[in-house]
Amino acid sequence: MKKPTRTPATDEQAGRVISNPNADLEQRRQALEDALAQRAPKRDAAEEGRQEGAGSGFGAALKMSSEFVAGILVGAGLGYLLDLLAGTTPWGLIVFLFLGFAAGVLNVLRAAGRVAQPADGARGERLRGNGAGD
Secondary structure, three states, rough: OOOOOOOHHHHHHHOOOOOOOOHHHHHHHHHHHHHHHHOOOOOHHHHHHHHOOOOHHHHHHHHHHHHHHHHHHHHHHHHHHHHHHHHHOOOOHHHHHHHHHHHHHHHHHHHHHOOOOOOOOOHHHHHOOOOOOO
């Protein structure tokens, strides 16, 4: 590392008047930051994303659990309403409870990145692009 050529002691000894006493300190601080930046290991984007928030893991777990519970509750609610309207007392609740459970598991897998998100028009493009209507 380069040593600074000017220090406050040598300026005082030479009899020079320093207009800004912090200018030399600022130059030395900048030189130190540059030297440390060269020695510091490079961080990739994944590491920076992980260290961005201390509670991000807890937030992701809370999001996943709430999506799972919401899927089950919506399924049970729809099944109960179907039972009230159709008069099929336990069967609508049972069937929609299982469907809500499956939807909750699918939402958790999507949030965890284990299942790909569906594209907006992917199904329509697949059906149109199969050559049946061309």
